[in-house]
Amino acid sequence: MSFWSHFSYAITIFLMVAGLYIVIARGNLIKKLVGLGVFQTSVYMLYIAPGKLIGGTAPIIDANFKVYSNPLPHVLILTAIVVGVATLALGLALVVRIREAYDTIEEDDILASDEGEPGGDGQRR
Amino acid sequence: MNIVLDVLSWACLAGGGFFCVVGGIGLIRMPDFYTRMHAASVTETLGAGLILLGLMLQAGFTLVTAKLLLICLFIFLTSPAATHALAKAALLRGLQPLLTAMGDKPSKP
Amino acid sequence: MFATAACALLATIALALARAALGPSVFDRLQSANTIGTCAMLLLAVMGFLGGRPEFLDLALVYGLLNVLGTIAVLKYFRHGDLGEPGDAEESPKP
Amino acid sequence: MRHNLVLRVVAKLLIPFILLFALYVQFHGDFGPGGGFQAGVIIAAAIIFYGLIYGLDAARKAMPDRVVETMVACGVLIYAGVGLAGLFLGGNYLDYFVLDHDPAHGQHRGIFWVEVGVAVTVSGVMLKIFYMFASRGRDPE
Amino acid sequence: MALTVIVLTRSRNLFTVVVLAGVYSFLMATALVALDAVDVAMTEASVGAGISTVLLLGALYLCKSEETKPVRKPWLPLAVSAAAGALLVFGTLGLPAFSDPAAPIHTHVVPRYLNDVLRETGVPNVVTAVLASYRGYDTLGETTVVFTAGIGVIALLRRRRKQPGAANKQDAAK
Structure with missing residues (x-):
């Protein structure tokens, strides 16, 4: 259990923490979505990295190779990526709608305008 | 014959790597955007071409070589187009070359 | 030898990344993004040879394609502010 | 970009290659890297590229909204249909062994059609999303 | 890659954020190839660098917002993130080492x-x-x-x- 044997986890955790920080600390909604993307990629790393075997190759069966990396995480992450971009699009659509309703995409302004006039003109146009 | 091919491809790979690094250094060191673009094009043409040539020599006459040629074509087709669009956009945006700041007349786009 | 080329490409990527990080204008960043894309493409090709499986060049082709797509999209956005416009005479007056 | 001749010519040269390459990725996905998701995204990228350079209206003419929406639904239907075909031929749902006399060939066929369904859905959804985002701000307000 | 993320965190201009997100996605895909995940890398590159850049730009255009406000108090989120990171590091101590063929995932x-x-x-x-x-x-x-x-x-x-x-x-x- 040296440091290098857990290096991939360190990268994963760094990315995850960075994504988390962006999501929590930034008020802009698009920025938040980008942070969510970073977080998501850290999860990809978390899945893919243990599947790698040093000396193995990509899981495409060939007579010349004996050792393959683990294909199962690849499958899971493959679906996760496409779902991720679909949800990203959905989130962006929501942001666009929010911007049309509130004229801002800053979280604080949205909260302020909600408190200012609850159920008022800000919500539906 | 084989050794000649190996040496040639190694030379190509080394040259390509060298030009890539030169382009990268230029990207850092050049003073303004247009000169930087010039530096980057070193990477994108000479470096890429040499590396792909080296790989082609290694691969021999297979499908791989065809794909490498395709990549080569792709790079040589798209990256000047992208650079052209970039330069045009920058000029239209009003980013002046450094020369004009030194006292020349601003060139018309 | 492949390893040397890969190291050179990695160094180039690092340099371009530095430019992207501290580039004063958006165009600098774009240019370095483009360079990074090209280098990543070459790196992929080299890495395929390094691992002894040169079938992965498809991947490099995808990289090249999407690199251009991204750059053009950003430029389009920058010039017209709109992704769907065919572009009219207003932004580039004929001399 | 009406005056941007370089881009237009390059795009005209490239787009058929991109579409061809997408088909290659789709059908070569059994033997190399690739498959339905990638091919769908690449097809969508090609048409988005077209739309970026020649304008959204041109892309809409080449790929009408109706077609895109049909693609979105058809992909899922193809996928589910493969499952139903297995059901009708005497297997379980999404059981490919019964699709051909030889089980391995049946698997191959099932995987092929499933990938087609995935590609159609993914490209349709991506294109539709692009159309929605790009056309949103363009209508006269 | 880490550098990209740091710059991503710091930059205010949303446009820069989008460009850097594309770069980040490219590098991520390269790292995935190094980890032998070829199909995943292909998807990530095409989706991340191509489609989501275009989508983000489209949304950006519709939102027409170039700057965000400066952060008021970064200390609380930073503390939360650091605490989460520390917990995660503690958690990884029990995980198998990188590329261990006897790990449960391979068996x-x-x-x-x-x-x-x-x-x-x-x-x-x-x-x-x-x-x-x-x-x-x-x-x-x-x-x-x-x-x-x-x-x-x-x-x-x-x-x-x-x-x-x-x-x-x-x-x-x-």
């Missing part, structure tokens, strides 16, 4: 996939085989999710395409 269902895939399906690419055949239900559900997301975007963005006046008229007519 359970995967050898069956790798050994039998050629005989059972005749498809050399194990990822494709597992995706479409062994885990067909998963993929069906996933395709449905993509479909639903597309429908959701259509539903969200199609409304109120007309002028605000027309919308008001419709509201009044209701």
Whole structure:
């Protein structure tokens, strides 16, 4: 259990923490979505990295190779990526709608305008 | 014959790597955007071409070589187009070359 | 030898990344993004040879394609502010 | 970009290659890297590229909204249909062994059609999303 | 990559954020290739660098917002993130080391996939085989999710395409 044997986890955790920080600390909604993307990629790393075997190759069966990396995480992450971009699009659509309703995409302004006039003109146009 | 091919491809790979690094250094060191673009094009043409040539020599006459040629074509087709669009956009945006700041007349786009 | 080329490409990527990080204008960043894309493409090709499986060049082709797509999209956005416009005479007056 | 001749010519040269390459990725996905998701995204990228350079209206003419929406639904239907075909031929749902006399060939066929369904859905959804985002701000307000 | 993320965190200009997100995605895909995940890298590159850049730009155009406000108090989120990171580091101490062939992930269902895939399906690419055949239900559900997301975007963005006046008229007519 040296440091290098857990290096991939360190990268994963760094990315995850960075994504988390962006999501929590930034008020802009698009920025938040980008942070969510970073977080998501850290999860990809978390899945893919243990599947790698040093000396193995990509899981495409060939007579010349004996050792393959683990294909199962690849499958899971493959679906996760496409779902991720679909949800990203959905989130962006929501942001666009929010911007049309509130004229801002800053979280604080949205909260302020909600408190200012609850159920008022800000919500539906 | 084989050794000649190996040496040639190694030379190509080394040259390509060298030009890539030169382009990268230029990207850092050049003073303004247009000169930087010039530096980057070193990477994108000479470096890429040499590396792909080296790989082609290694691969021999297979499908791989065809794909490498395709990549080569792709790079040589798209990256000047992208650079052209970039330069045009920058000029239209009003980013002046450094020369004009030194006292020349601003060139018309 | 492949390893040397890969190291050179990695160094180039690092340099371009530095430019992207501290580039004063958006165009600098774009240019370095483009360079990074090209280098990543070459790196992929080299890495395929390094691992002894040169079938992965498809991947490099995808990289090249999407690199251009991204750059053009950003430029389009920058010039017209709109992704769907065919572009009219207003932004580039004929001399 | 009406005056941007370089881009237009390059795009005209490239787009058929991109579409061809997408088909290659789709059908070569059994033997190399690739498959339905990638091919769908690449097809969508090609048409988005077209739309970026020649304008959204041109892309809409080449790929009408109706077609895109049909693609979105058809992909899922193809996928589910493969499952139903297995059901009708005497297997379980999404059981490919019964699709051909030889089980391995049946698997191959099932995987092929499933990938087609995935590609159609993914490209349709991506294109539709692009159309929605790009056309949103363009209508006269 | 870490540098990209740091710059991403710090930069205010949303436009820069989008460009850097594309770069980040490219580098991520390269790292995935280094980890032997070829199909995943292909998807990540095409999706991350191509499509989501275009989508982010489209949303950016619709939002027309270039700057965000400066952060007020970064200390609380930073503390939360650091605490989460510390917990995660503590958690990794129990995990198997990198590239350990005896790890649980390599011993359970995967050898069956790798050994039998050629005989059972005749498809050399194990990822494709597992995706479409062994885990067909998963993929069906996933395709449905993509479909639903597309429908959701259509539903969200199609409304109120007309002028605000027309919308008001419709509201009044209701």
